[in-house]
Amino acid sequence: MMDDNHITSPPKDGVWIKGLFLEGAGWDKKSACLVEASPMQLNCPLPTIHFKPTEAKKKSGKGMYSCPCYYFPNRAGATGRASYVVAVDLKAGAVNADHWVKRGTAILMSLDH
Incomplete structure (x- = not known):
């Protein structure tokens, strides 16, 4: 994870992706890990x-x-097509990975249905 202010050029390998959202969790920027979402978030x-x-x-x-990372919030796919894209390894923070599985925590590429 990177702060956009520190990105000055393309990476040597791969690509920078921004504009993604977490559902079912919050993000601790300082520790770069998952945390409980704020109330009503x-x-x-x-x-x-x-x-x-x-x-x-x-x-x-x-x-x-x-x-898991999905195209749409409707994880089955907004048009009936599969919405799953890829799995992204994130630091689980103070709890184990099973906690986030039970929360249904996912990355979304779009908030539109």
């Missing part, structure tokens, strides 16, 4: 993420949540 903007290509997906490490 349906979604939370995520800072810019650096996506890098890898040869093979390794299993998420301890303290990490493999967060």
Whole structure:
């Protein structure tokens, strides 16, 4: 995760992605990890993420949540098509990954249906 003020050029590998949202959790910028969402907060903007290509997906490490990323809030897909895109490893924070699974925590690319 990056603060947009520190991004001055394209990454050597991969791409910067901004404009994503968390549903079912909040984001602690200082610790760069998931936290409980504020009361009445349906979604939370995520800072810019650096996506890098890898040869093979390794299993998420301890303290990490493999967060699903969807095109739309309707996870089945707004037009009946699958909405799932990719899993993004995020630091689980003070709780384990199962906590975020039970919360249904996901990254959304769009807030529109």
